[in-house]
Amino acid sequence: MLENPRAPRVRAIARLAGKNVRSETGNFLLEGPQSVGEALTWRPELIVELFGTPTAVERYPHIMARAEDNDIEVEFVTEDVLDSMADTVTPQGFIAVCRQFPTSIRDIFAGSPKLVAVLEEVRDPGNLGTIIRAADSAGADAVVLSGRAVDLYNPKVVRATTGSLFHLPVAVGATLSDVLVRARGAGLRTVAADVKGGSLLEFRDSGALTEPTAWVFGNEARGLEDEDLERVDDIVAVPIFGRAESLNLATAASVCLYESAFAQRG
Incomplete structure (x- = not known):
């Protein structure tokens, strides 16, 4: 069992919270039973090291079972060691070190996708993570980060x-112009969500959302540049019926992605 919070190995894992170290090692931190469980279920080959406290292992026996099924050893650590490794205040008993696994733009559009979320210079980590989760929930085929986005x-x-x-x-790591070219080449309609656009309701009623679509979402503060809006096929805005000045980016993206999901599924 690892017991020393100041051990070099513990400190090395904690440094994965920094972008430079993640870039140098090609690894990243995964915290908590939910995320660790999903990695064990869907991409166990990415797990380099897996740590858990005795209490957490007892509380979440399915984590141990999945680890054993994939011949992955769970190394026991104390609560203090886990806290020292983690980026969060309460890591919930499990931490994994995983290999990074970005997909190439070419592979994404070679797979004949029907629904893709393109995020141009999205900077807020919470927004990016929430949009990825929403895209997954809506059945999207992929997410593409373009421009100077927050580290995935x-x-x-x-x-x-x-x-x-x-x-x-x-x-x-793609440029938006390249993404749009590849999207059109794969037969997708490129649609920007922007306050300068027409009504999403009218666009939906036109039947356009039944087509394969690449939704393009801009930076939280600036949105999309005018030159980027000129490159897409359509521009639509999510209507606001109440008194709110605007919608959070992740909320607006969720609405748009689900509108496409509903339309494409008839």
């Missing part, structure tokens, strides 16, 4: 996905 493997992003990171492919 930022601990706050990973936590906000609640395991959806392991359910659908996510591509990083």
Whole structure:
């Protein structure tokens, strides 16, 4: 059992909270039974190391069972050691070190996707993680990060996905112009969500959302640049019926993705 919170190995794992260390090692932190359980179920080959407290192992026997099924050893640690490794205040008993696994843009659009979320320079970790989770829930085929987006493997992003990171492919490092070209080449209609657009309700009623669609969402503060809006096929806005000034990006993205999911499923 690991008992020393100041041990070099513990400190090395804790440093994965920093982007530079994640880039150097190609690894990232995974915290909590929900996310660890999803990784064990869907992508166990990505797990490099898995740690748990005796209390957590007793409380979540299915984690141990999945680890054993995949020949992954769970190394016992004290609560103090787990706290020192974690980025959160309450890591809930489990931490894993995983390999990063971004998907290439080429592979995403070679797979004949029907619904893709494209995020241009999204900077807030909570927004990114929530949109990935919403895209997964809506049955989207992939998420693409373009421009200077927040790091996909930022601990706050990973936590906000609640395991959806392991359910659908996510591509990083693309330019929006390249993404739009590839989307059209794969037969997708490119639709930007922006306050300058027409009504989402009218767009839905036109039947356009039954087509394969790449939704494009812009930066939280600036939205999409005018030149980017000129590149897409359509621009639509989520209507606000109450007194709110605007919608949070993740909320608006969830609405748009589900409108496509409803339309495509008839």
